[in-house]
Amino acid sequence: MNSPSCRQSAGAEVAEVRLLGESFSAAEELAAFTAAHPEAGGIVSFLGQVRAEGGPGAVEALELKHYAAMTLPGMEALAAGTSARWSLDGLLIIHRHGLMYPGDPIVLVAAAARHRRDAFAAADFAMDHLKSQSWFWKREKTAAGWRWIEPRADDHRDLARW
């Protein structure tokens, strides 16, 4: 994976972190991750995608902006923290930036562990922190035009769980 929009983290052996400027296939990524971790007894994954809604407030497009100096390094630090906190065989974090449309994948987190509890908790922890602490800024396009999305109180409550 050497394309400019796709950097793989170095160092952490358990975790693989990618920040992508183009779409990806969650099914293919998950199949590869699963194949890479035959020793794991359980794999938990979460896929976040752009919501397809009807009505006048429907989101037609979503754009995630990142900051090269901080976004991927922050994701790598999160992956390292997650791997250190639970006993994992593998951790995969893939996050999009750029322009997306309804149905497009935004984020894929997968945790492989010997026992399922570690895998569930690690994926949940990583997602809560990606949503509330990672350096992404989101704007949505509806019929009324583009609008920046402010943080939700829920995101902060989610963090307080940990």
Place this chain on the structure above:
Amino acid sequence: MFLGRLEDIAGMGELAVNPGPLEHVLAALDPALAVELLGERVRMALNGALLGDGGGVVLTEGDELAFLPPVSGG
């Protein structure tokens, strides 16, 4: 670097400025933009590292200062 909605307010994603103390850099900007950049919820990062506050920051040649509004989740 102006991130998130600050890019729209600034009308640009980045701006080259003369090196010097942060106060001088901000003073040279459109006052309305400077007010937004100094907003309570806007954080600053120098060369990718978060700053506690802007006090005493002096930009030197090649430094990258970023203004980061609250993140909005992925």
